[in-house]
Amino acid sequence: MTEVVTRFAPSPTGYLHIGGARTALFNWLFARHSGGRFLLRIEDTDRVRSTDDAVSAIFDSLKWLELDWDGDAVSQFSRAARHAEIVEELLEKGHAYRCYASPEELAEMREQARARGTTRLYDGRWRDRDPSDAPVGIAPVIRFRAPLTGVTTIEDNVQGQVTVKNDALDDIVLLRADGSPTYMLAVVVDDHDMGVTHVIRGDEHLNNALRQVNLIEALGWQRPTYAHIPLIHGADGAKLSKRHGALGVEAYREMGYLPETLRNYLLRLGWGHGDDEIIDTAQAIAWFDLGGIGKSPSRLDFAKLDNLNGHYVREASVERLVVLLAPHLLRLLGRVLSPEEAQRLAAALPDLKERAKTLVELAENSSFYFCDGPPSPDEKAKKLLTADAGLLLARLHQHLLEVATWSNASLEAVLREFAAAEQIKLGQIAQPLRAALTGRAVSPGVFDVMRVLGREETLGRIKAAATTNNPVLGSQ
């Protein structure tokens, strides 16, 4: 029984998008589940489109998702010499040949193939031509001499048996005219050299696998096990675009999602384990298998993502949330929290985190704790702060002055007594009080807010609201 080796092989032409993240996750989970290795290879053979920024963005995203890879990331470009060496071997054995067709000729062939309604594009004009016919001064590409007849079949762990007639498969280019290797060549060689046993990748490569398999056969190597996972679509079922959320992983981070949320969500998108929904990473490693991967494409659903994130936010520790919230609060308030404010945040978080879907929301919901002086009420809060409410708050203020211990229990007792004495329901005083303390109609429980705010700040905010909204003393 050989060790399982999986790999994630993104091309560094942009950020790590959500589909790539899921591919990485599946590879990582399968390797960890099997006690094998998870490798990372950067497919940077396209020198024009590959950038260092993209490479570091991919690293950052994987690290944030906590998908650790084994060993150093391999640069495919750095292995060009090895790729060329394999092509030499292929040439010697007659599995490859030089092709001098010009771009114009190729375009013409493409047109003709299209008109004829065939899939095979290249007409093989240099396939068996005598090398002495080679035009001078033109650098050839090296093509693979693919079988013309028969069929190629792969046994895919997700899609099942897939067969295609060889006459639909082209003689793929192995080496470009400038001598650089193409992706088709590089993946095959690198996967082999890296000892990859399981190729788990997006469905868009299923057709490529058929071509690659023939190359592997020609080289006399062993095929890896394939698992082509269905693509992720937007909410409308169309191909994922920026509009839908084909965003980089770092965008999700900025939107306030937790890495464990993304892992859990992405896992369930296209993979199932009975009725289980909340699956932590340890459990995912224990359960993950290729057989559980669904065959049909799935759609991204932000409502479910939000719900899941709410779960993990509630589960997160206050200490961690304080740290995670820092950048969001900085953006919101335009400044960092003072040590006292950070303490207040920590005290408020147990109540706050129960009612937020994202870190962004959590930061917003906490902001009334950090305003300078009494909060300015929003529209709904203004409606609560009537003249009557102002009078009520003024009277409550008097009672609150006498509270000995500033705790939820004693505060609640005072409020209930007050409501009874005023012959009103608790809600009739609690709502204006909430508006006075938070400037909103929605917040954690008022007793919790008063406790976290502390006696002085609470009384100050009540007094301010009572004064502003007093029909006699009020400024308006």
Place this chain on the structure above:
RNA sequence: GACCCCAUCGUCUAGCGGUUAGGACACGACCCUUUCAAGGUUGAGACACGGGUUCGAUUCCCGUUGGGGUCACCA
């Protein structure tokens, strides 16, 4: 256009010849309740269509329709 893949509630899915077709998100109602969440109870909601095979098809086969992918000296 050719080739390949896919098809269960709006969405993610369970189901692997016989089920009142299950769960989750979202949606409605109710409960809880100082608001909002969370939680609890509950309601509505699906086997794309047409042929077979079979005693029996959501499940197996074929076709139709619909969706997706691939057809580069990109990956």
